[in-house]
Amino acid sequence: MAVYTDIAEDDLKWFLTEYDAGTLLSYKGIAEGVENSNFLLHTSKDPLILTLYEKRVEKSDLPFFLGLMQHLSARGLSCPLPLPRRDGALLGSLSGRPAALISFLEGMWLRKPEAKHCREVGRALAEMHVAGDGFELKRANALSIDGWRGLWEKSEARAGEVEPGLQNEIRSELDFLSAAWPSGLPAGVIHADLFPDNVFFLGDQLSGLIDFYFACNDLLAYDVSICLNAWCFEKDGAYNITKGTAMLEGYQSVRPLSDAEIAALPVLSRGSALRFFLTRLYDWLTTPEGAMVTKKDPLEYLRKLRFHRQIKTPAEYGLSL
Numbered sequence: 001m002a003v004y005t006d007i008a009e010d011d012l013k014w015f016l017t018e019y020d021a022g023t024l025l026s027y028k029g030i031a032e033g034v035e036n037s038n039f040l041l042h043t044s045k046d047p048l049i050l051t052l053y054e055k056r057v058e059k060s061d062l063p064f065f066l067g068l069m070q071h072l073s074a075r076g077l078s079c080p081l082p083l084p085r086r087d088g089a090l091l092g093s094l095s096g097r098p099a100a101l102i103s104f105l106e107g108m109w110l111r112k113p114e115a116k117h118c119r120e121v122g123r124a125l126a127e128m129h130v131a132g133d134g135f136e137l138k139r140a141n142a143l144s145i146d147g148w149r150g151l152w153e154k155s156e157a158r159a160g161e162v163e164p165g166l167q168n169e170i171r172s173e174l175d176f177l178s179a180a181w182p183s184g185l186p187a188g189v190i191h192a193d194l195f196p197d198n199v200f201f202l203g204d205q206l207s208g209l210i211d212f213y214f215a216c217n218d219l220l221a222y223d224v225s226i227c228l229n230a231w232c233f234e235k236d237g238a239y240n241i242t243k244g245t246a247m248l249e250g251y252q253s254v255r256p257l258s259d260a261e262i263a264a265l266p267v268l269s270r271g272s273a274l275r276f277f278l279t280r281l282y283d284w285l286t287t288p289e290g291a292m293v294t295k296k297d298p299l300e301y302l303r304k305l306r307f308h309r310q311i312k313t314p315a316e317y318g319l320s321l
Ligand SMILES: Nc1ncnc2c1ncn2[C@@H]1O[C@H](COP(=O)(O)OP(=O)(O)OP(=O)(O)O)[C@@H](O)[C@H]1O
Pocket: 002, 030, 032, 033, 034, 035, 036, 037, 038, 049, 080, 102, 103, 104, 105, 106, 197, 198, 210, 211, 212, 213
């Protein structure tokens, strides 16, 4: 569960005096999520989410994340909107942590997404890419090609505990990706973590995107590859081409991919599978037993990486070329 930092009611009430948020009626910790501590607040006004930013989030990145939500929301994307304090700041401090209040988004995430939902996600991702245009702050992607080797080196010595022989496989994958990584593709603001638990639906209707705390500037098609990995595989590890087609059609109904972006999809998908493999592997090896966080299986992403490695043409993702 993700409530790393507890808050005292009096501290919270004091914190809320800085905002025009109404009076506090109740608050409770939200178990989901792994990065930050989240609380649902009921007040005499609208419900709110209170987020305390934990140690993996750089404080200097918070203006980018919060400003981005404001920017996207102003352009019509359904995403949480940070509530400004009375002094105009978006960020405050509570229980020794940087803290923000953001609007509560209705909906819930889908445990078993279908192709029709993948189409909606593709469309929303493209809408986010278009809406991100003109956002002035910049944030490099620390978890892209230049960051992977360093991340791998932190786990390499113990990687054999997860699967024997991993060292050679990952080293040659890193060499391949360093040589083959595309340049010159369209870039902009990407979400970078648009997994099912970060997309809310009301019935079959997508109601909004959350969790912009990995957002950064990078290749737009890399974000598409993250979504293919996160949405279009079945629990048994098989790629579902119907979901892939729906996702890519949804995306291209808003922002058509260029030939160069399509050609790069297999390499980008290998990269994004490796990225989630590496962060999961690190967490797997370093999170103490008994910690109140559900550890995510790194091998799920190793299997996806192996799938992308044997792709012969991007048509295999479900694109009609
Ligand atoms: N604006 C919001 N409206 C409604 N619920 C929200 C909102 N923001 C967060 N939540 C709730 O809090 C949970 C965790 O949020 P979030 O995914 O941002 O946390 P996180 O710790 O950054 O997680 P992770 O990076 O693991 O996805 C969500 O699954 C959702 O239940």
